[in-house]
Amino acid sequence: MNWPLPPVLVVDDEKNMRLSLKSILAGEGYDLRLVESAEEALGALEKEEFLMVITDARLGGGMSGYQFLALACKKWPNTPFLMITAYATPKLAVEAIKAGAIDYLAKPFAPEELLHAVSRCAEFHRLKRDNASLRASVVEPYQIDQIIGQAPKMHELRQLIRSVAPTDATVLILGESGTGKELIAGALHSLSQRRQNNYIRINCAAIPENLLESELFGHEKGSFTGAVKQKLGRVEEAHGGTIFLDEIGDMSRPLQAKLLRFLEDGSFTRVGGNDELHVDVRLIAATNRDIIQAISQNNFREDLFHRLNVVQFRPPPLRERGNDIIVLVENFLQHFNATMNKHVRGVSAAARQKLLSYHWPGNVRELRNAIERAVILETTPEIQPASLPDFQLEGRLRKSDGFVIAANESLDVLMADFERQVINTTLENNRFNISKTAEQLKISRHALRYRMQRLNITDAEEEPPSAPGREG
Numbered sequence: 001m002n003w004p005l006p007p008v009l010v011v012d013d014e015k016n017m018r019l020s021l022k023s024i025l026a027g028e029g030y031d032l033r034l035v036e037s038a039e040e041a042l043g044a045l046e047k048e049e050f051l052m053v054i055t056d057a058r059l060g061g062g063m064s065g066y067q068f069l070a071l072a073c074k075k076w077p078n079t080p081f082l083m084i085t086a087y088a089t090p091k092l093a094v095e096a097i098k099a100g101a102i103d104y105l106a107k108p109f110a111p112e113e114l115l116h117a118v119s120r121c122a123e124f125h126r127l128k129r130d131n132a133s134l135r136a137s138v139v140e141p142y143q144i145d146q147i148i149g150q151a152p153k154m155h156e157l158r159q160l161i162r163s164v165a166p167t168d169a170t171v172l173i174l175g176e177s178g179t180g181k182e183l184i185a186g187a188l189h190s191l192s193q194r195r196q197n198n199y200i201r202i203n204c205a206a207i208p209e210n211l212l213e214s215e216l217f218g219h220e221k222g223s224f225t226g227a228v229k230q231k232l233g234r235v236e237e238a239h240g241g242t243i244f245l246d247e248i249g250d251m252s253r254p255l256q257a258k259l260l261r262f263l264e265d266g267s268f269t270r271v272g273g274n275d276e277l278h279v280d281v282r283l284i285a286a287t288n289r290d291i292i293q294a295i296s297q298n299n300f301r302e303d304l305f306h307r308l309n310v311v312q313f314r315p316p317p318l319r320e321r322g323n324d325i326i327v328l329v330e331n332f333l334q335h336f337n338a339t340m341n342k343h344v345r346g347v348s349a350a351a352r353q354k355l356l357s358y359h360w361p362g363n364v365r366e367l368r369n370a371i372e373r374a375v376i377l378e379t380t381p382e383i384q385p386a387s388l389p390d391f392q393l394e395g396r397l398r399k400s401d402g403f404v405i406a407a408n409e410s411l412d413v414l415m416a417d418f419e420r421q422v423i424n425t426t427l428e429n430n431r432f433n434i435s436k437t438a439e440q441l442k443i444s445r446h447a448l449r450y451r452m453q454r455l456n457i458t459d460a461e462e463e464p465p466s467a468p469g470r471e472g
Contacts, residue, residue: 142186223272
């Protein structure tokens with residue numbers, strides 16, 4: 001991974017030596033900080049992270065190079081120290097190594113010797129960064145085939161992912177909770193040119209507002225109470241890869257302004273810092289909020305919305321995906337059978353009807369939980385209605401939304417959808433009893449069966465009875 005390296009700290013009381021070291025190292029692209037005393041070096045180490053420290057053994061004035069080395073190695077054990085001296089002896093070399101130096105160079109030394117020592121530290125630093133970042137971001141790999149469904153909108157969604165993923169376009173995902181926004185973001189990364197680099201996820205709603213900026217952009221030591229050392233931000237960890245900001249609608253407006261600046265050219269400043277830093281990151285954002293309403297209420301910046309909204313994804317809610325409910329159920333059944341060592345072969349017609357008639361305010365996530373519960377409780381070869389939640393509490397969610405009118409649909413289709421919803425809800429309330437449902441709807445059993453057949457609603461009463469002692 002192409003991580004930017006921290007600077008090298010050079011400690012030497014001779015100006016010419018400092019300038020000579022700077023000439024050698026700067027010529028190879030290393031950033032440097034030059035100080036002339038151990039005391040200055042300790043102050044610099046308190047404020048900043050360094051790739052390594054190069055110090056002379058004999059420093060004029062206060063603390064010697066050996067004293068500095070012994071103190072600094074204890075306080076910053078993960079920072080490599082290289083000692084140089086014009087008075088090299090085997091005894092002094094042993095003392096330097098014992099004090100914590102990784103190497104010892106005798107003056108005069110060839111530039112190649114110094115560059116070799118520094119390049120070893122640079123490689124070690126890159127490996128540490130890569131390993132730490134990989135450990136932090138190890139997640140289950142996302143694949144596009146994890147986005148399951150045969151509804152036309154799902155086919156369109158997968159095709160859009162395949163088209164957008166290879167680009168670096170910023171993406172905004174809008175949709176209800178549980179519709180698979182994180183799966184979309186993960187699939188976009190896994191199909192991108194950045195897939196070998198980090199995929200970093202941040203849930204903006206899960207981090208306190210006063211800490212979110214530090215989490216995102218990092219902070220310098222002492223920038224606030226508890227900032228005992230410099231911290232890299234998640235955008236730096238995502239350098240070369242992708243960062244996914246979930247629930248971005250919960251981000252405060254001041255932080256939205258800083259994110260807007262970051263989106264312009266990848267530049268940012270750590271909390272409490274003055275240096276402008278740059279990273280190469282692709283950003284994907286998501287929210288389940290009504291973003292237009294949030295803008296009208298002055299809770300979300302309109303300019304940030306337009307900057308994020310280069311490509312927009314809108315995964316459909318489960319209630320608009322028709323028979324995809326059963327497709328998903330079969331997939332979840334296979335998964336939970338394997339993980340729980342169960343042998344539930346399928347879903348009874350009555351349970352199937354209960355699943356199809358429910359409006360799923362929690363979408364795919366809620367369906368997954370319902371099937372997990374059913375597999376745990378079921379003792380017959382097929383899931384029965386009694387093993388599913390009764391949905392009485394859940395059914396009160398979003399009821400105030402009323403009937404959802406889909407765009408670009410004819411009146412006949414809308415009326416059929418409404419009729420299907422009314423019959424399904426009434427069947428569920430009457431535990432799928434045809435006679436009671438017909439009586440409540442004030443139509444004959446024959447008329448109800450005709451409408452159910454026309455609307456492709458399963459006749460629950462014609463199914464075989466459930467296992468003894470179970471309600472069907």
